[in-house]
Amino acid sequence: xxxxxxxxxxxxxxxxxxxxxxxxxxxxxxxxxxxxxxxxxxxxxxxxxxxxxxxxxxxxxxxxxxxxxxxxxxxxxxxxxxxxxxxxxxxxxxxxxxxxxxxxxxxxxxxxxxxxxxxxxxxxxxxxxxxxxxxxxxxxxxxxxxxxxxxxxxxxxxxxxxxxxxxxxxxxxxxxxxxxxxxxxxxxxxxxxxxxxxxxxxxxxxxxxxxxxxxxxxxxxxxxxxxxxxxxxxxxxxxxxxxxxxxxxxxxxxxxxxxxxxxxxxxxxxxxxxxxxxxxxxxxxxxxxxxxxxxxxxxxxxxxxxxxxxxxxxxxxxxxxxxxxxxx
Numbered sequence: 316x317x318x319x320x321x322x323x324x325x326x327x328x329x330x331x332x333x334x335x336x337x338x339x340x341x342x343x344x345x346x347x348x349x350x351x352x353x354x355x356x357x358x359x360x361x362x363x364x365x366x367x368x369x370x371x372x373x374x375x376x377x378x379x380x381x382x383x384x385x386x387x388x389x390x391x392x393x394x395x396x397x398x399x400x401x402x403x404x405x406x407x408x409x410x411x412x413x414x415x416x417x418x419x420x421x422x423x424x425x426x427x428x429x430x431x432x433x434x435x436x437x438x439x440x441x442x443x444x445x446x447x448x449x450x451x452x453x454x455x456x457x458x459x460x461x462x463x464x465x466x467x468x469x470x471x472x473x474x475x476x477x478x479x480x481x482x483x484x485x486x487x488x489x490x491x492x493x494x495x496x497x498x499x500x501x502x503x504x505x506x507x508x509x510x511x512x513x514x515x516x517x518x519x520x521x522x523x524x525x526x527x528x529x530x531x532x533x534x535x536x537x538x539x540x541x542x543x544x545x546x547x548x549x550x551x552x553x554x555x556x557x558x559x560x561x562x563x564x565x566x567x568x569x570x571x572x573x574x575x576x577x578x579x580x581x582x583x584x585x586x587x588x589x590x591x592x593x594x595x596x597x598x599x600x601x602x603x604x605x606x607x608x609x610x611x612x613x614x615x616x617x618x619x620x621x622x623x624x625x626x627x628x629x630x631x632x633x634x635x636x637x638x639x640x641x642x643x
Contacts, residue, residue: 329527329538330444330474330520333545334493345557345567346418347603348610349585350406351550351577352397354492354543355419358536359396367396367419381534382425390427391534393485397422400550405610422553422569424488426481428532444474445498446486446521469510471498474522482528484571489542490521491574492551550577554585556603557613565613568601582608 356363358380361373382390399406401415409416431440438450449465456477461470489495498519499508511519523531527538552575558568573588586606592598604611 329524329542330522331489331493331542331545332495332518332520334490334495334518334549344418345565345613346555346610347557347608347613349552349554349575349582349608350610351400351403351552353400353548353550355396355398357396357539357543358392358394358534382427388427388429388480389532390425390481391532391536392423392425393481393531393536393539394421394423395488396420397551397553399610409610409612420555420567420569422488422571422574424481424485424571426479426485426528426532429480430477431480431482440478440483441475442478442482442486442522443471444522445471445516445519446483446490446495447471447498448478448483469499469508471510476525479528479532482523485539486521486523488551488571488574489539491576492549493543493546494549494576495519495521551575552577552579554589554603554608555610556598556601558598558601560600568598570598570601570603572597582606 355367359378361377364371364373364378380392380394382392397420399416399418401407401410401417406416432438433440433450438452439456440448441451441456442448447470449461449470451462455462461472496511496515496519498516499510500515501507502509510516523538523542530536530538554570554573554575556568556570558566560566570589570592572592573585575582575585579585583606585608589598589603602613
């Protein structure tokens with residue numbers, strides 16, 4: 316089954332819905348579990364970092380956001396520096412002497428100047444104007460036809476184009492933080508997902524233009540800053556863990572692949588997604604804690620999640636830490 320795509324595919328300008336205010340329903344300590352965070356900045360310079368980390372040696376360890384590894388496409392780390400909401404009830408138990416926890420970490424996405432392909436290069440990831448992704452074979456892309464599973468899911472082709480490596484993760488973070496709604500809603504009567512229309516659909520816009528992607532990949536993250544400025548006081552929940560290296564060094568880690576909306580209280584979906592990621596070989600050396608992912612100071616303990624040996628069928632950007640040794 317196939318569907319002919321007749322609409323224009325090029326997106327001239329970046330398009331993001333303004334989202335809505337996030338509201339909740341009802342030494343170098345390291346932390347694990349889920350907590351809400353404010354976004355302090357994106358790819359800050361030394362002067363800004365000195366305000367947050369005044370005791371760092373920036374001459375020896377300057378921030379480096381570019382990715383330039385021999386044999387690979389060049390890229391950039393889009394790094395969000397985030398501060399925990401120490402007064403939130405999921406964090407307040409860590410207050411000391413009446414002072415809320417003051418903890419800043421970062422959530423980093425590696426974007427590379429190449430298209431996101433599956434492991435055998437037979438499919439390309441596509442992304443539409445609402446940040447929704449799918450996979451097309453080269454022939455499907457040439458003929459502009461959608462595979463059956465994308466048609467069944469009601470995939471919207473507005474603004475559809477090939478995605479860059481790392482772009483999906485970055486878009487998901489922005490959508491989650493800004494609180495941009497999804498392009499579909501669940502119809503309880505028909506028990507199916509249906510596409511939104513009109514202003515509801517317009518509010519779900521979440522895509523960078525090609526020109527803005529070129530800016531970001533060159534190191535100019537202004538488009539990212541512009542995308543999150545609509546809701547600067549919002550919060551995003553993040554799952555934190557502690558990564559242990561081969562030489563037994565420990566670093567604060569963030570599960571960048573599962574950003575969590577601030578209103579979320581039930582973390583069963585997070586647990587399932589994390590297990591799926593680990594079954595496919597991801598985060599094998601990181602301890603995130605157990606359900607319900609209580610936010611707490613890290614103590615050495617076994618995790619219920621065990622990495623599997625199945626290869627991710629679509630591949631993924633390497634889990635690289637651009638600040639190893641810089642903050643922790």
